[in-house]
Amino acid sequence: MQYRPEKILVEERALEYRFCKKILQQYRHIQPQIIRDSDKPEEQLGDELTLTQGKRILYLKEFRGTAFKLCPGFSDDVLCCNYFVIDLIENCPLECSYCILQAFLNNPLITFHVNVESIVREMRELIETYPERPLRIGTGEHSDSLVLDHVFQVNPYLIEAFAGLKNATLELKTKTDFIAPLKGLKHNSRTVVSWSLNPEQIIRSNELKTASLENRLRAASELVCEGYKVGFHFDPLIHYPGWQEGYRQTIEKLFSVVSPDRIAWISMGTLRYIPKLKQIAEERFPKTAIFANEFIPAGDGKMRYIKPIRREMMTLVSQWIKEKAPEVPLYLCMEPRHTWSKLNLPCPSSPLNFEEYLSINTT
Numbered sequence: 418m419q420y421r422p423e424k425i426l427v428e429e430r431a432l433e434y435r436f437c438k439k440i441l442q443q444y445r446h447i448q449p450q451i452i453r454d455s456d457k458p459e460e461q462l463g464d465e466l467t468l469t470q471g472k473r474i475l476y477l478k479e480f481r482g483t484a485f486k487l488c489p490g491f492s493d494d495v496l497c498c499n500y501f502v503i504d505l506i507e508n509c510p511l512e513c514s515y516c517i518l519q520a521f522l523n524n525p526l527i528t529f530h531v532n533v534e535s536i537v538r539e540m541r542e543l544i545e546t547y548p549e550r551p552l553r554i555g556t557g558e559h560s561d562s563l564v565l566d567h568v569f570q571v572n573p574y575l576i577e578a579f580a581g582l583k584n585a586t587l588e589l590k591t592k593t594d595f596i597a598p599l600k601g602l603k604h605n606s607r608t609v610v611s612w613s614l615n616p617e618q619i620i621r622s623n624e625l626k627t628a629s630l631e632n633r634l635r636a637a638s639e640l641v642c643e644g645y646k647v648g649f650h651f652d653p654l655i656h657y658p659g660w661q662e663g664y665r666q667t668i669e670k671l672f673s674v675v676s677p678d679r680i681a682w683i684s685m686g687t688l689r690y691i692p693k694l695k696q697i698a699e700e701r702f703p704k705t706a707i708f709a710n711e712f713i714p715a716g717d718g719k720m721r722y723i724k725p726i727r728r729e730m731m732t733l734v735s736q737w738i739k740e741k742a743p744e745v746p747l748y749l750c751m752e753p754r755h756t757w758s759k760l761n762l763p764c765p766s767s768p769l770n771f772e773e774y775l776s777i778n779t780t
């Protein structure tokens with residue numbers, strides 16, 4: 418079901434922006450509450466809001482500062498995928514039990530940075546500074562990239578902006594099937610739409626309000642018909658009784674619907690979380706069983722499955738993927754180099770290598 422805000426807060430200085438005006442016009446039956454620049458929105462709402470209450474409220478504001486963040490994970494030990502993020506949306510109306518945002522966001526509102534045009538201008542200047550370098554840029558770091566587009570209408574604008582860029586690829590990551598706004602656009606193969614995949618049993622129990630596996634794959638195949646490349650993320654891989662059968666069947670279903678030559682990349686990573694997430698998630702999702710496994714703190718402070726579980730899951734899932742799609746770049750997120758080697762994955766030696774590795778399949 419599509420998200421509808423119950424209340425709208427607008428920062429005073431955001432009122433002048435085109436994206437803000439469009440949203441207020443669309444929801445003109447809701448009287449917006451204006452927030453002065455010096456005020457904190459959550460204080461204006463009185464009682465402390467729970468995360469669930471906060472998600473019903475839309476907060477439109479101007480982003481001040483640099484709207485790009487680069488994952489800082491590339492080091493001698495750990496490989497990160499050298500990914501830029503455009504910080505447009507914070508928080509998400511979907512309800513994944515393991516969602517890191519529950520332990521991470523400063524306020525529980527659904528926040529949209531309405532100065533999209535200036536953010537895109539800034540991004541374009543950065544991209545033009547590196548004309549020879551293939552860059553991947555995503556919007557799905559602090560929200561789902563598609564779930565709110567009927568409200569913000571920002572993806573068509575981004576897709577058409579990226580269509581004119583030679584060396585940058587926009588990635589829109591989702592667990593929905595809300596692809597209607599992406600159809601009929603001139604994307605010039607500069608946008609990859611990607612889906613996070615899990616077995617249907619995990620989707621039903623731990624990814625509440627998201628699309629079923631079948632609907633995610635149907636949406637992917639429809640966008641392939643629109644000429645888009647698509648991507649898939651087996652992340653987080655979740656250990657549960659019957660996981661082998663669950664992931665094997667999920668991979669079978671994926672390749673029965675989408676041809677490998679239309680897949681730009683696939684990533685993989687086992688469940689990891691910062692320690693304070695467990696209590697928050699178990700209070701919000703009392704039926705979830707995913708934190709009942711044995712976890713140990715890793716060097717980055719996150720809790721991870723014990724090594725034999727991680728190794729077995731990544732070995733089998735990567736093997737099943739490579740059997741079906743040996744040519745598709747498969748990468749790991751924030752894993753040490755020796756894990757790449759053990760899985761026989763080509764281990765990029767630098768951020769530039771990483772970008773080249775992932776850019777081979779984008780057009």
Ligand code: SF4
Pocket residue numbers: 508509510511512513515516517518559560561592
């Ligand atoms: S889709 Fe992503 S951002 Fe949204 S609740 Fe799930 S994990 Fe969090």
